[in-house]
Amino acid sequence: MAGVRSGLKRLALDTRPLRVPAYRRLLLGQGVSFIGFQLTAVAVSGQMFEITGSSLWVGFIGPVSLVPLVVFGLWGGAVADAVDRRRLLLVGSTVAWIATFALLFHAWSGMGNGYFILAAVAVQSIGFAISSATRGAIIPRLVPPERVAAANTLNFLVSSIGSVLGPLLAGVVLAKGGYATAYLIDAILFGAGFYAAVRLPRLAPLGEISRPGLRSVFEGLSYIATKPIVLMSFVVDIIAMAFAMPRALFPEMAVERFAGSEMAAEGFAGSAVAFGWLSAAIPIGSVVAGLFSGWVGRVRRQGVALTLVIAFWGVTVSAAAFAESLWLMVVLLAMGGAADLASAVWRQTILQTYAPDELRGRMQGAFMVVVAGGPRLGDLRAGASASAFGLVPAWAGGGLVCAVLVLVTGFAVTAFRRYDATTERAVPR
Known part of the structure; x- marks a missing residue:
């Protein structure tokens, strides 16, 4: 029994970063607002x-x-290396909040204008970019270096929980209350994240301060380009998201395969519950994996591990395209989500422990661009492919291309293949 308890303890989620009050507030506020x-x-x-x-x-x-x-x-990351990060987080959060109210106004007005939605999304992206880059640079200032991986796991777990609850809630809200109700709920929940940012201590920059601007941005990009391990952590994620992310196909899949089932009436509005489950499936896997993630922080060969889990992600996403049952599709996507959590933790930890503090804002800016930008490239790839080749070929083909390409690329770069987190962790706080 002692051996079983020891094994379970090693697998269990590491919650020690929660002992830091500022980090705990930031995590909980982020979790509520992310829903x-x-x-x-x-x-x-x-x-x-x-x-x-x-x-x-x-x-x-x-x-x-x-x-x-x-x-x-990129600009927000450069600014985060030169100013009080707490203040910058508040600015970015405010911009994103304004975009939510714009979407609420549009839904209430009944305009039904796709261009207005695109404009509001663009403004929301500005706020999201600034606040996400800044928040990532804040975490290594709040917790000890040896707890950074655990803090990142908690962050991704909380985000994944939000990514489960948000879409499931959306399925109910869109079916019962409509789009305006959804945006109103978002505007209210956003207050939790804003309050957490207000309560942060002052976080003035450490080390040499570079004046934010193009030169500062290029310094960060030059650092990435000359560090194969850092560069490859970005490359494998772009491959994963740009080729295999199927989320732009969820609405069409919900209508074509699951409308008229026991869960839905005809048409998109009737397929909202199925759409919600598809949108929540990947985060469900991330949540389950996060609860048993104690082993993630102990993996040393993170380059090899990243390559393998991303290939697994591509295969499971591809298989989901052929599932006739909604529940089987959810399970397969959830398996991919479990792999995605491990991948995200390792990539974030490499950046936060490999780069010095005076570059962390710029590294997190680049990280955020890749993490958020990769899926958006995937949205365009998926939507265009579906229009050209059909729903299933676009979905399944992207996953298979991802798996093959990441295996070839990941194992081809020697420094990345041999990377050992315990011997090449470079930088103190």
Whole structure:
């Protein structure tokens, strides 16, 4: 029995970062507000599909938000290395909040204008880019270096819980209350994250301060380009998201395969519950994996591990395209979500422990651009592929391409393949 208890303890989620009050407030505030954020993300996709009847238009949401993410993610990361990070987090959060109210106004007005939705999403991306880059740079300032991986796991677990509850809540809200109700709930929940940011201590920059601007951004990009381990952590994630992320196809899948089932009436509105489950499936897997993630922080060969779990992600996503049962599709996507959690923790930890504090904002800006931008490229890829080749080929083909490409790329770069987190962790706080 002692051996079993010891084994379970090693697998159990590491909660020691929660002993730090500022981190605990930030985590809980982020978790509550992220439920609303995911609720809005599902509502926006559903509303766009209802207005246009096209997966391609749903896919356009990705690139429209990508440009602000790239520009303001990199710029926000550079600013985070030069100013009080608490203040910058408040600024980014406020911009995102304004975009939510714009979507609420649009839904209440009944305009039904796809271009207005795209504009609001672009503004929301600006706020999201600034606040996400800043929040990632804050975490290593709040917890000891040896707890960074555990803190990242908690972060991704809480985000995954929000990504489960938000879409499931969306399925109910969209079926019963409509889009305006969804955006109103998001606006209310957002207050929790804003309060957590207000309660943070002052976080002035450490080390050498670079004036934010193009030069500062290029310094960060040059650092990434000259560090193969850091560069590859970005490359494998872009492969995973750009080729295998199927979320732009969820509305069409919900209508074509699951409308008229025992769960839904005809049409998109009747398929809202199935749409909610599809949107929640990947985060469900991340939540389950997070609860048994004690082993993640002890993995040393993180480059090899990243390559393998991303290949597994691609295979499970591809298999889900052929599932005739909603529950089987949810299970397969959840398996991919479990792999995605481990991947996200390792990639984030590499950046936060490999780079010095004076570069962490810029590293987190680049990380956020890739993490948020990759799925948006995937949205465009999926939507365009579905329009050209059909729903199933677009979904399954992307997953298979992801698996093959990441295996070839990940094992081809020697430094990444041999990376050992315990010997190459570079930088103290």
